[in-house]
Amino acid sequence: MIRRPHLPAWALLxxxxxxxxxxxxxxxxxxxxxxxxxxxxxxxxxxxLSQDIAAALKGRESTVSVAVHAxxxxxxxxxxxxxxxxxxxxxxxxxxxxxxxxxxxxxxxxTRLEARRLKAxxxxxxxxxxxxxxxxxSRARLNRVLREAGARDTVLGHDTYWxxxxxxxxxxLALLAAVSRRSEALSLMGQVVRGQAWGVTxxxxxxxxxxxxxxxLPRATHAxxxxxxxxxxxxxxxxxxxxxxxxxxxxxxxTGTGPxxxTGTNTGTGSRTGADTGTTSPxxxxxxxxxxxxxxxxxxxxxxLESIALVVHRRLSxxxxxxxFTPSEKxxxxxxxxxxxxxxxRSDPGAPAPGRSGSGPATMRGAAPPPRTARAPRRAPRxxxxxxxx
Numbered sequence: 001m002i003r004r005p006h007l008p009a010w011a012l013l014x015x016x017x018x019x020x021x022x023x024x025x026x027x028x029x030x031x032x033x034x035x036x037x038x039x040x041x042x043x044x045x046x047x048x049l050s051q052d053i054a055a056a057l058k059g060r061e062s063t064v065s066v067a068v069h070a071x072x073x074x075x076x077x078x079x080x081x082x083x084x085x086x087x088x089x090x091x092x093x094x095x096x097x098x099x100x101x102x103x104x105x106x107x108x109x110x111t112r113l114e115a116r117r118l119k120a121x122x123x124x125x126x127x128x129x130x131x132x133x134x135x136x137x138s139r140a141r142l143n144r145v146l147r148e149a150g151a152r153d154t155v156l157g158h159d160t161y162w163x164x165x166x167x168x169x170x171x172x173l174a175l176l177a178a179v180s181r182r183s184e185a186l187s188l189m190g191q192v193v194r195g196q197a198w199g200v201t202x203x204x205x206x207x208x209x210x211x212x213x214x215x216x217l218p219r220a221t222h223a224x225x226x227x228x229x230x231x232x233x234x235x236x237x238x239x240x241x242x243x244x245x246x247x248x249x250x251x252x253x254x255t256g257t258g259p260x261x262x263t264g265t266n267t268g269t270g271s272r273t274g275a276d277t278g279t280t281s282p283x284x285x286x287x288x289x290x291x292x293x294x295x296x297x298x299x300x301x302x303x304x305l306e307s308i309a310l311v312v313h314r315r316l317s318x319x320x321x322x323x324x325f326t327p328s329e330k331x332x333x334x335x336x337x338x339x340x341x342x343x344x345x346r347s348d349p350g351a352p353a354p355g356r357s358g359s360g361p362a363t364m365r366g367a368a369p370p371p372r373t374a375r376a377p378r379r380a381p382r383x384x385x386x387x388x389x390x
Contacts (some may be wrong), residue, residue, distance in 0.1 A: 163338025199228025
């Protein structure tokens with residue numbers, strides 16, 4: 001099979017950052033290119049974060065798109081944010097937004113069945129729940145949600161292949177802005193099981209809570225798609241205690257391992273994460289979108305995304321990282337099951353839908369077992385009626 005050549009992420013950055021801002025040399029035309037990160041309020045912060053992201057991507061061979069927005073600081077970061085990717089399981093954020101929006105329009109809370117499916121779909125990445133919710137939504141409604149959010153380039157997957165929805169980092173950032181206004185959505189994205197809470201949580205200090213959703217899917221072209229999107233807010237401190245460690249995992253602080261930015265080790269109790277980070281901003285509120293494909297393995301993709309997340313949190317939140325890189329042994333190479341490796345022809349009535357093949361949701365090691373929505377119901381045997389004698 002002949003694969004189309006792609007430009008590595010680090011090489012693409014060479015066209016965005018000038019030679020004077022990095023330790024290595026870039027082409028002369030890069031001096032006229034826009035910066036990766038910009039901020040009218042804190043240009044120095046934007047310049048340093050641009051350098052940090054460039055360093056994190058140096059030598060990485062996968063195709064990566066980055067979109068970051070910190071409204072209070074007037075900061076935006078853009079790298080290849082209009083490149084289209086298969087959504088994989090981050091399409092579940094769109095499904096959630098559509099279901100919650102429909103309930104709001106009808107003047108009611110989500111039904112008990114909707115709430116059960118939403119929780120399974122977001123916190124455990126349950127594919128059966130996602131397919132059932134998708135089938136209950138019209139394409140007109142889903143497209144309206146995208147249009148109202150300002151997601152102009154996203155194309156819905158056909159039939160029940162929601163995992164093959166084509167999207168961009170720019171569109172995902174716009175969708176996260178809409179999602180961030182719904183407390184129910186933030187609550188669900190803040191309860192993702194520990195085994196699936198990698199990616200944008202890496203490097204987050206104890207003073208913030210990361211509400212996230214990830215996707216991980218290999219296909220015949222572009223190898224592994226590995227995505228991570230998240231909304232970062234201040235962590236709520238329990239009464240009478242200090243700030244809690246919030247990474248959307250429900251785990252204790254300091255349980256992650258791997259190098260801490262600026263130190264090389266991570267115990268969860270180390271010192272500051274590096275120079276010029278300052279203290280945690282009193283107005284921490286930013287959104288991160290990290291999309292990638294052409295990853296040879298899932299582990300490779302996760303490490304690439306986490307390298308970016310580490311430097312973003314260091315610059316925008318400050319403080320000691322409560323979670324470093326996800327240990328390699330904690331990352332399985334099991335797909336999220338959001339789409340088959342090859343999509344059958346639309347005319348094939350026997351084509352399995354995501355979550356309907358009997359395989360159940362794919363999870364990383366240590367994740368909780370699938371909920372009841374993913375299990376086949378058991379029927380009690382029917383008892384034969386006795387006929388009265390006539």
